[in-house]
Amino acid sequence: MIDYLVAISIIVGIYAIFSIGLNLEWGFTGLINFGHVGFLAIGAYTTVLMNQSGAPLWLSMASAVVLAGFFGLLVGIPTLRLRKDYLAIVTIGFSEIVRLFLLNEEWLTRGPMGLFGFDRPFEAMIPFDYNYFLFILVFGSLAVIYLLVEKLVRSPWGRVLKSIREDEDVPAALGKDVFLYKIQALMIGSAIAGLAGAFLAFNMQYISPRNFIPMETFYAWIIVVLGGSARNKGTILGAILVQSFYTGTRYLQDYVPLASHQMGALRVIVIGVLLVLLMMYKPQGLLGRKEELTLGQ
Amino acid sequence: MKKLTNVNTTMLQLIVNGIVLGSIIALAAIGLTMVYGVLNFANFSHADFMALGAYIAFVLNVVLGLNIILSFFIAIAIAGALGVLLDFLVWKPMRRKNADLVSLVIVSIGLSLIVRNAIIFIWGGSTRNFDLPVQRGIEMLGVTITHNQLTGLGTAILFIVLVHFFLKNTKIGKAMRAISDDINLARISGIDSDKVIMWMWFIGIGLAAVAGILYGLETTIRPNMGWFLILPMFAAVILGGIGNPYGAMVGGMVIGLSQELSMLILPSEYKMGVSLGIMILVLLIKPEGIFGGTKT
Amino acid sequence: MVQEILRVRDVKKYFGGVMAVDGASFSVEEQTIRGLIGANGAGKTTLFNLITGYYKLDSGKIFFEGERVDQLPTFKKARIGMVRTFQLTKVLSRMTVMENLLLGHKMQSGEQIHNIFFRQKMVADEEAGIVEKALEKLEFFDLIHMKDDYAGALSGGQKRLLEMARALMTDPKMLLLDEPFAGVNPTLAKKLVRRIKELKDMGMTFLIIEHDIPLITEVSDTLSFMNHGRIILEGPPEDVKHDPRVLDAYLGGGS
Numbered sequence: 001m002i003d004y005l006v007a008i009s010i011i012v013g014i015y016a017i018f019s020i021g022l023n024l025e026w027g028f029t030g031l032i033n034f035g036h037v038g039f040l041a042i043g044a045y046t047t048v049l050m051n052q053s054g055a056p057l058w059l060s061m062a063s064a065v066v067l068a069g070f071f072g073l074l075v076g077i078p079t080l081r082l083r084k085d086y087l088a089i090v091t092i093g094f095s096e097i098v099r100l101f102l103l104n105e106e107w108l109t110r111g112p113m114g115l116f117g118f119d120r121p122f123e124a125m126i127p128f129d130y131n132y133f134l135f136i137l138v139f140g141s142l143a144v145i146y147l148l149v150e151k152l153v154r155s156p157w158g159r160v161l162k163s164i165r166e167d168e169d170v171p172a173a174l175g176k177d178v179f180l181y182k183i184q185a186l187m188i189g190s191a192i193a194g195l196a197g198a199f200l201a202f203n204m205q206y207i208s209p210r211n212f213i214p215m216e217t218f219y220a221w222i223i224v225v226l227g228g229s230a231r232n233k234g235t236i237l238g239a240i241l242v243q244s245f246y247t248g249t250r251y252l253q254d255y256v257p258l259a260s261h262q263m264g265a266l267r268v269i270v271i272g273v274l275l276v277l278l279m280m281y282k283p284q285g286l287l288g289r290k291e292e293l294t295l296g297q
Numbered sequence: 298m299k300k301l302t303n304v305n306t307t308m309l310q311l312i313v314n315g316i317v318l319g320s321i322i323a324l325a326a327i328g329l330t331m332v333y334g335v336l337n338f339a340n341f342s343h344a345d346f347m348a349l350g351a352y353i354a355f356v357l358n359v360v361l362g363l364n365i366i367l368s369f370f371i372a373i374a375i376a377g378a379l380g381v382l383l384d385f386l387v388w389k390p391m392r393r394k395n396a397d398l399v400s401l402v403i404v405s406i407g408l409s410l411i412v413r414n415a416i417i418f419i420w421g422g423s424t425r426n427f428d429l430p431v432q433r434g435i436e437m438l439g440v441t442i443t444h445n446q447l448t449g450l451g452t453a454i455l456f457i458v459l460v461h462f463f464l465k466n467t468k469i470g471k472a473m474r475a476i477s478d479d480i481n482l483a484r485i486s487g488i489d490s491d492k493v494i495m496w497m498w499f500i501g502i503g504l505a506a507v508a509g510i511l512y513g514l515e516t517t518i519r520p521n522m523g524w525f526l527i528l529p530m531f532a533a534v535i536l537g538g539i540g541n542p543y544g545a546m547v548g549g550m551v552i553g554l555s556q557e558l559s560m561l562i563l564p565s566e567y568k569m570g571v572s573l574g575i576m577i578l579v580l581l582i583k584p585e586g587i588f589g590g591t592k593t
Numbered sequence: 594m595v596q597e598i599l600r601v602r603d604v605k606k607y608f609g610g611v612m613a614v615d616g617a618s619f620s621v622e623e624q625t626i627r628g629l630i631g632a633n634g635a636g637k638t639t640l641f642n643l644i645t646g647y648y649k650l651d652s653g654k655i656f657f658e659g660e661r662v663d664q665l666p667t668f669k670k671a672r673i674g675m676v677r678t679f680q681l682t683k684v685l686s687r688m689t690v691m692e693n694l695l696l697g698h699k700m701q702s703g704e705q706i707h708n709i710f711f712r713q714k715m716v717a718d719e720e721a722g723i724v725e726k727a728l729e730k731l732e733f734f735d736l737i738h739m740k741d742d743y744a745g746a747l748s749g750g751q752k753r754l755l756e757m758a759r760a761l762m763t764d765p766k767m768l769l770l771d772e773p774f775a776g777v778n779p780t781l782a783k784k785l786v787r788r789i790k791e792l793k794d795m796g797m798t799f800l801i802i803e804h805d806i807p808l809i810t811e812v813s814d815t816l817s818f819m820n821h822g823r824i825i826l827e828g829p830p831e832d833v834k835h836d837p838r839v840l841d842a843y844l845g846g847g848s
Contacts, residue, residue, distance in 0.1 A: 032399055034341075034406070078580045085339040085402055086580060089531045092341075093573035096528070104566045151710070156695070156703030156720065159688075163696050166685040173645070173679075174763055175671035175699050184706065214524075218406060225403065261422055265414040272410030279404045280391060 006135050008247055013138035014199045016239035017145055018216075019223040020232055021192030026221075027230035028153050029185040030165030032084050035075070035091030036220050038098040039068040039190040041212035043197025045102060045109060048207060051118045061198045068194025072187040080182040095214060102209040114208025121202065138199050145192060146232055152188075153230075161185055162230075215268070222271050225278050228288030237286060245270075310440045311557045317446045317515060319553020320453035325508035325526060326533035326545035327460055328501035334477035334540025334590065335497050336388070338401040342408035343505055344523030344530060349412055350376045350506025351513035351522065352420060359428045368427075373506040380502030381495050383408070388498070389491065416520045424517040449511040456507055457546055460500075464542060469496045477540045525569075529556060532572035536579050538586030547588070551575075597656075598623040598767055598798050599675075604643055604653030604663075606636075606822075613639040615822030616653075621767075626789060626799040628813035628830065630806070632842045636822040637802045638680050641769055644800075645677045646670050658766070672699065674766030678773060680802070682752040684759075686745025690736055693744050693755055694727035695720075697762025723762075730758040733788065735781065750776035757785075767798040774808050786812045806843075810834055818842075 018040060025031040043064040050060035075094050079087040102109045109115065126133045152158050160181050163171045168178050201207050223242050227234030246267065253263050278285060325347055332340045353375050357368035387408070391401060434443040464470040472493045475483040484490055512522060533552045537544020552572055559571040579586065599621040606614040614636045621627045631637050642648040644655055646667035655663040657675055665673075685693050701723065702708045703716040731737040734754040739747065744755060757773055774782050789799055789812055803809040809816065810830040818826040818839050826836055833839055 030399065032402060078577045082580060082584050084399060086535075086584075088339060088341075088402055089528075089535070090573070090577065090580070093528045093569070093576070097567070097570050097573060100566055100569065104564065152706065155709045155716070156701045157706055157709055159692060159696055160704055162688055162692075163685050166687055167683050169647070169667075169679070170683050170685055171696065172667045173647075173671055173677055173683075174697050174759070175668050175676075176704070177668050218410060221403070221406070259421075262418050265417040268414040269411050269418065272407040272414065275407030275410070276387065276404050279396075279400045279407070280387065280394075283400060 003129065003131065006131050008243060010131065010135050010138050010199075010203050012239050012243045013135070013142050014196050014203060015219065015223060015243060016236045017138070017142050017199065018193055018196035019220040019227075019235045019239055020142075020145055020149055021189040021196070022217075022220045023189075023224045023229065023232060023235045024149055024153070024192070025185055025189035027224055027228075027235075028158065028165060029161045029182060030084065031080075031182060031186060031189075032088040033091050033186070033189070034088045034214070034217055034221075035093070035095035035098075036189075036193055037212050037214060037216040038091070038095030039071060039193035040197040040200065040216065041095070041098050041102060041209075042068045042071055043194030044201040044207045044211070045115070045197075046194070047198040048115050048118045048201050049108070052115070057119050057121055061195070064198050065191045065194045068197070069187040069191035072190030073183060075190075076183045076186045080186065081179055092214065095212070095217065099209050099212050102212065109209075112208060112210070114206055114210075116206040118201070118205075120205070134199075134202060138203075141195065141199070142236075145195070146236070149192075149232060153232075157181075157184075165230075218271070218275075222275055224285075225275060225283075226285050228285030229283075231285070231287045234285055234287035242271075307439055308558070308561065309438060311560060312554065313440050313442055313446070315554035315557030316550065317450050317553070318557060319550035320450055320457070321508050321511050321515065321549075322526060322529045322533050322553050323546045323549025324453050324456055324504050324511070325530045326537070326549045327457070327542045328504040328508075329530055330534045330537065330540055330542055330545040330590070331473065331477075331497050331501045333534060334542075335473055335480075335494060336392075336401070338398045339405070339531070341402060341405040341527070342412060343405075343501075344527040345409045345412040345416075346376060346380070346502050346505040346523075347509030347512065347526065348416060348518075348520060348523040349379070350502075350509035351518045352416055352425075353506070354510045355420075355425050355427060355513070355518055359425070362428075365427060365429060369507075369510055372510060373503045376506035377499040377503035380498035384495055384498045389494075413520055413523070420520070422520055424519040425513075426517055427514060429514075445514045449515050452507065452511060456504065460504070460542060463500070469493055473497055528569050528576075529553070529572040532576040532579075535576050535584075536586055538588045538590030540590040541586065541588050544586055544588040544590060548586075596623045596658075597621065598658055599644070599800070600654075600656040601640075601644060602654040602656075604640070604655065605651045606639055606643055606648060607651050612822055614643060617819065617822060617824050619817050619824045619827060621798060621800055623798055624793055624796055625814045626793055626801065626812055628809040628816045629800060629802045629819060630804070630809060630816055630833075630839070631819035635819045635842070637819055638771055639822075640819070641677060641771055641800075641802065645675060645769060647677075671763060671765075674764075675769070676760045676763050676765040676767070677769040678753075678756040678760050678771055680771040682749070682756050684744040684747065684752045684755050686743060688744060689741050690731070690744050690747070690755060691724075691727060691740040693759050694730060694762055695723055697759040698723045698726065699763050726762065730761060734758045748776075750778065750781075753777060754781070754785075761792075765797065767800065768792075770799065770801045770803075772802055772804065774803055774805055782808060806834060 022033060022036050025033045046064035046067050047060045050063055051057055075091060079090045103111055121137060122133065123130060160171055160176050164178055164181055172178050219242060223238035224235055226241060227238030249263060249267050253260065329340060329343045350372055354368045354372035357363045357371055358365050387404060391404065432444040434441040464474060472488045475488060476490055476493055480490060512526065529552045533548035534545055536551060537548030552575065555575060556568045556571045559568060597620045602618050604614055604617050617640055629637050639648065643650055646665055650663050654661060657673060662670060702712065702719055708716050731740055736751060736754060747755060753773060753776060757770065760768055777785065793799060801809065801812065813830050815827060816830045816833040817824050818833055820842050825838060826833055
């Protein structure tokens, strides 16, 4: 039972890290990133591919994070000076192109067959069940990322981000280079997603393009919106709730006369409905502050 | 890397395919750009209503046995009605709350998830097809055009002409253009924006359904079919200028042709990349689109 | 020798069929208060938007402290000292009054990521100084009791004051105020007029759009009258006020 909980918790931790990256972009800066999974994929594949070609794990992970951040820069350059929804459209395209690349460039990625057989941090040295170590690693990283991001958003830098989210004409009128801040937020959020990708690879010990479909981005979105945009604690809570929902419905499967594809579809329908209802009636999510949002317009 | 090597890769064939695809994208893009222009947000569920339209027509045609033309028109009417229903349930309440652009986009994603998965829930993930007699294509100049492609093209052109007529000559069409330009000014001039918006949804989603049915005719019907076109649709809208239906028509054709012709140099799996590439190019050089839209 | 701080030459802006600004030219001397008046639709706010880079010029030139600036983006203009407030107030509703003000201070080291992690003491000290500065502004504008409230909860007049206070946090050389007195009670308005004059004496230049003629007359050294997208008339407030063209515009069609 404990083993099972540990396994589930690792997934929660990975999604929490992934979603905190999105929260920085969306919750704090107001950037609509619908391609977040693309950076997850870049993180996972870079870690694995580099490691498989002989690079030490720490270097592979560091490269994964940096490369993911770099692609954040690339995506941001044509879009961040323009309307918010341009970023949304381009990022969806970006994550799909990444997935198509991973699927088709079999010489590099083995395409749909995926990759397995790569190192995991300190694997040889752990005498007990590796999952326990992975749990510590993931949640330790989550704690560090949480603290770092909190420090950032409570700083004057974070203040500028929030002002951009509220009305970017204002920081511009006060002399802030809005584009630069948006790029920084996008790069950091993408780098965090890259790290989550590395952990994803370690957890599943096998990655394939199928793990990096757009739905993953929208899981992060529901986690952030449910927990409360711009509340990192809320994001963690959201990750716990969404994963519980997911696992819970897996159990329900046995008692309900639905085929598995139907169960899966129903799950996503519930998430979609939740997203719509939250945005319509409780956009501040669970931990957000209501007064903040009623003042919006 | 796979490249097509059979007879069908002649440029002419690609152009024909491109025109057919382009007309479908154009139809889809018109509805999308209308919503953009009038309500000022990117409706990410548009593509899934294309799929829904195809499935509704499928049910009418294959399950209920109605002939394809009847199914076609009933399906687009139902889809249009759904569009209006959604306005009443979701979009109008959000307008009343002065919801910002971002909230609307996120809601549209939620709707997209719901529609697509409702389709999977009801009909499963496998591909379906309309109940039509299998016919040989027409061969001309070394190029094959299937009957479905011809019907698709003809229908698309018919609807594009209808849209043009609607926008230029009807009161509602003109009102829509006015609202696109400046909603406050339009309201002051006495336009009942709520009523116009209802019509806009009816037509926009109806057109999406037309595009979906034609796409299902041309390829197959499957739950993800909308997602294959979401990028080209948005690329067409941005290329033509947000809020500009004529821009969307031209944009659609350009994107369709570019995607097909790209097969001469790119593996066909990356067709979507062409749309993305064109879109990014437009955003870098002239973000308001070739013809300039109503929104920048 | 009085220096021109702002020079606007033959600026034009065209909005899909309408010439909103049709060849406007004028100059503002350093350390003066210039009032910009005109009926609704004369193009005053558009001109502001053009000067500050919020809109792109269709043609014309703008010089600030002798340097050509019309091609600069808004934020660069703010950095060199040209700051504006907005006609429809843009307070950051979901941030507190205090946060709104703290944002205004220019060139904060805490706005750079590397400083946040590696020069924490410097950032903290600087922040304390900025807080002091903000408190002083809040005192003056009578907003101190609301400093921790969300800016969205303020009344219309208070929001206008917040915007001005925030703009002052940037230590501007020239402040462009768009209807700063709208919705502000007469006592506070008088206090504002006095403060603007004080700031002028300390070196600041002002360009103010205002519809309240008595108020703008009291605060300005010179008035510029705008109509149909052009600066028609300039001069001492008393003269401009009584010019038949001005009277005609105000009584004829404007506010």
